[in-house]
Amino acid sequence: MTGTRPAGPKSSDVPAAGRDVVAVLRAGMLTTVQDLGRPGWAHLGVPRSGALDPGALRLANRLVGNPESAAGLEITLTGCELRFRRATTVAITGADAPVHVGERPGDVGRPLAVPAGAAVRVGPPRTGLRSWLAVAGGIAVEPVLGSRATDTLSGLGPPPLHDGDRLPVGAPTGPPAPVDVTVTVPAPDEVRLALHLGPRADWFTPPALDLLFGTAYTLTPVSNRVGARLSGAPLPRAVSGELPSEGLVLGAVQVPADGQPLVFLADHPTTGGYPVVGVVVDVTPLAQARPGTTVRFYGPQRGSR
Amino acid sequence: MRIRPVGAHALLLDCSDADQVEAWRAELWRRRKEGHLDAVEIIPAARTVLLDGLTDAAHTAALLGTWNPPPSTAATSTDTASASTTSTGSGGTGAVEVPVRYDGTDLPTVAGFWDVAVPTVVRRLIATEFRVAFCGFAPGFAYLTGLPAGLAVPRLPTPRPRVPAGSVALAGPYAGIYPTASPGGWLLVGHTDLPLFDVHADPPARLTPGTLVRLVPA
Numbered sequence: 195m196t197g198t199r200p201a202g203p204k205s206s207d208v209p210a211a212g213r214d215v216v217a218v219l220r221a222g223m224l225t226t227v228q229d230l231g232r233p234g235w236a237h238l239g240v241p242r243s244g245a246l247d248p249g250a251l252r253l254a255n256r257l258v259g260n261p262e263s264a265a266g267l268e269i270t271l272t273g274c275e276l277r278f279r280r281a282t283t284v285a286i287t288g289a290d291a292p293v294h295v296g297e298r299p300g301d302v303g304r305p306l307a308v309p310a311g312a313a314v315r316v317g318p319p320r321t322g323l324r325s326w327l328a329v330a331g332g333i334a335v336e337p338v339l340g341s342r343a344t345d346t347l348s349g350l351g352p353p354p355l356h357d358g359d360r361l362p363v364g365a366p367t368g369p370p371a372p373v374d375v376t377v378t379v380p381a382p383d384e385v386r387l388a389l390h391l392g393p394r395a396d397w398f399t400p401p402a403l404d405l406l407f408g409t410a411y412t413l414t415p416v417s418n419r420v421g422a423r424l425s426g427a428p429l430p431r432a433v434s435g436e437l438p439s440e441g442l443v444l445g446a447v448q449v450p451a452d453g454q455p456l457v458f459l460a461d462h463p464t465t466g467g468y469p470v471v472g473v474v475v476d477v478t479p480l481a482q483a484r485p486g487t488t489v490r491f492y493g494p495q496r497g498s499r
Numbered sequence: 500m501r502i503r504p505v506g507a508h509a510l511l512l513d514c515s516d517a518d519q520v521e522a523w524r525a526e527l528w529r530r531r532k533e534g535h536l537d538a539v540e541i542i543p544a545a546r547t548v549l550l551d552g553l554t555d556a557a558h559t560a561a562l563l564g565t566w567n568p569p570p571s572t573a574a575t576s577t578d579t580a581s582a583s584t585t586s587t588g589s590g591g592t593g594a595v596e597v598p599v600r601y602d603g604t605d606l607p608t609v610a611g612f613w614d615v616a617v618p619t620v621v622r623r624l625i626a627t628e629f630r631v632a633f634c635g636f637a638p639g640f641a642y643l644t645g646l647p648a649g650l651a652v653p654r655l656p657t658p659r660p661r662v663p664a665g666s667v668a669l670a671g672p673y674a675g676i677y678p679t680a681s682p683g684g685w686l687l688v689g690h691t692d693l694p695l696f697d698v699h700a701d702p703p704a705r706l707t708p709g710t711l712v713r714l715v716p717a
Contacts, residue, residue, distance in 0.1 A: 233552065236540040238704040239634040338698050348638050349679075350698070393503035393511040439635055441542035441549025443509045465544050465635030473506030
């Protein structure tokens, strides 16, 4: 804790030349700044955004001595490469990805000391899809509505990283965590998601609900931070016509006109005009689900099948 | 009003009409401000109000059964007082005045649907007192109610790839203003230079739910 010590200079008070930066050598297909998002603005049409697996980002932050809400990087599939100007500590969590600090291999899930000027390379994960990288002090881009998260739907927050970008890094607030055990869990080929029916399950026929709980769906390549789009048995509707727009929650399973379910993730729109058949209890397994992954739903109402 | 469960931490209040939505929205915002409701999000929409981020949804559902919103007219006048503080014009009606140049490319199409001449469309829009029913689609995009139900218009069969920021448009029973450039299928009737979403403003959206709005000639 730093609360009892005299406050150090705020990052905004430090001259730009004195602030640490991270240089983006290779951004990869999609690397974004993420924190715990900007909840509380949905009534103005502002999505929640934030890390797709908040637990993984929180862990990475704890490992480097940051508050859990500090901003880090969310790295997708093809990895990325960064260079830190000053000696620092980083931690990478999430998918089981190869990590190098300079030429030295490093582990996922523990603090890694980075010498001044060294490159940190996160490679394509062996299984799974996304990694989170925390750096001591956090990524210190300007917050927007209380969050530094990139919202890929609305465009709020910093744009996704590009090769050659330089991002400010804040002042470290605590020592790295003493950790000597690291556990990475391989992403499964099949994701099982607990689903509460409602609010609009009554817009679907009883056979539709049997299909939803009884058949396998496949994650399609058009999935992104907005939603996991599934393909499988189309869900027949009991009520035709349009649903007036209504508010959406994280994990809402919306069924558009083609009957193929879509599970909303962090960058989901705040309202939508297609019926939501149910709500997934925990969407974080979808953060690691590659296209082609089998997705099955089970319901507390129906027992686990 | 019917309460529908939405997962473990949210509730959907299914209302009979837009006026009941507005009455509940105002009441629930007031209850939260007074500390009687722990919702992280209170999201009005066309026929519903969503409460999200509840610690105990079942408890909140039971509470809701004991609350009655005031008549919607009362809720609206309460909001008028707060809206007037952000009024941009000299109107004195308590409504936010949005200066609009009525030069939209779809004015003749709207005139066709309404079976009137273009100047009559513009006169009706100017004469209408709108209210922000809800926001959605994009940050700061407000769905404005106030036009008679008989004047609802369809969207374009194919959305335009890019609608400029500030475009004032109609679709279904609503009027709306695009805060930023985006794809869109609404019928364009004009445009405004008034900034509608500014992340440095408080609140960031100029048109918040419950706010009265007039689309005055620029």
